[in-house]
Amino acid sequence: MENLSEHLKENVTYINGLFENAMDYIEREFMVGTVPAALLTMDGLVSKQHITLSILNPLMRVKIPTDTGKETLLFIEENVLCAVEQAELSTVSEVLERMMNGFAVLLLDNCPTALAFGTQGFAARGVDEPDTEVMQRGSREGFVETYQTNISLLRRRLKTTELKFEKVTVGEESQTPAALCYLKNIADPKIINTLKKRLSACNLKDVLAAGYLAGYLERPRNF
CATH class of the missing domain: 3.30.160 (Double Stranded RNA Binding Domain)
Incomplete structure (x- = not known):
């Protein structure tokens, strides 16, 4: 599957399969007006507060004047979340690339395109070079006490499903x-x-x- 399908269930099932056994993959399904939708993110690469305040809350509160997927996506893009960094996507590879770079991706039913929103939010605590493993060249980031942070460090380096x-x-x-x-x-x-x-x-x-x-x-x- 290269291009996104018009059917939300087909898109979600395929992408869920790619991320099988990936505990940092998050998929949330909800309704945008009368249109079924799904928001896909990677835990540790995004700011959950940003997603809640800037994306989910506006989507839940706005009154959507249309009941078709394509028109709903266009309305969201131009009227609801126009202040948020966004990009329109049409292929699965584009969706995966954006997710691996800290974007949240919105999929709608009866719509062959998706919207990616800039919601990057990495580790708040500095990830310093480990004292026992000094690097002469390359990255000087080291694992910390929180395993969720360590997972995000690996995901940022290995952007593959x-x-x-x-x-x-x-x-x-x-x-x-x-x-x-x-x-x-x-x-x-x-x-x-x-x-x-x-x-x-x-x-x-x-x-x-x-x-x-x-x-x-x-x-x-x-x-």
Whole structure:
């Protein structure tokens, strides 16, 4: 599928399939007047406050004078969200590119085009170079304590739908949220399944850092 379909369900189903097992992918369906719509974003790359105040609230409150998808999109573009940075898209590749760059994408039923809105909002805390891994060249960004921020750092570097993040919870008492990250087109499914089983079998009470899990993920040695 290269060009967007006129049918919202077809577009959403296809794009949802591309982002299967990607926990940072967000799809919200709602009504714009009488027209079914969907807003697609990537968590960690957008400002949720900006989306709520500048996009969702105006769309929910405005009275749409038409009930067709194409005319509704045009009305939104020219009258409702004209002050927001926007771009009209007609292909799936354009939708994916904008999403990976922090845009929110609006799809409407009975409309073969989409609107992308500039809603970029990256990590508020500075991501500094790690003290133990000094880089002589290249990026000086390093992982921080919040795993959602780390997910956004990886997504900004690898702008592909093959990058997957599966949510897992470790630590019986700490219930620490974590993410299993891999490239679907490269990673061996057997290894991914093995890692999932080992993580689910982890019986640690508290997991406060990734190093706690190292012993459970290492290949067992035969003596």
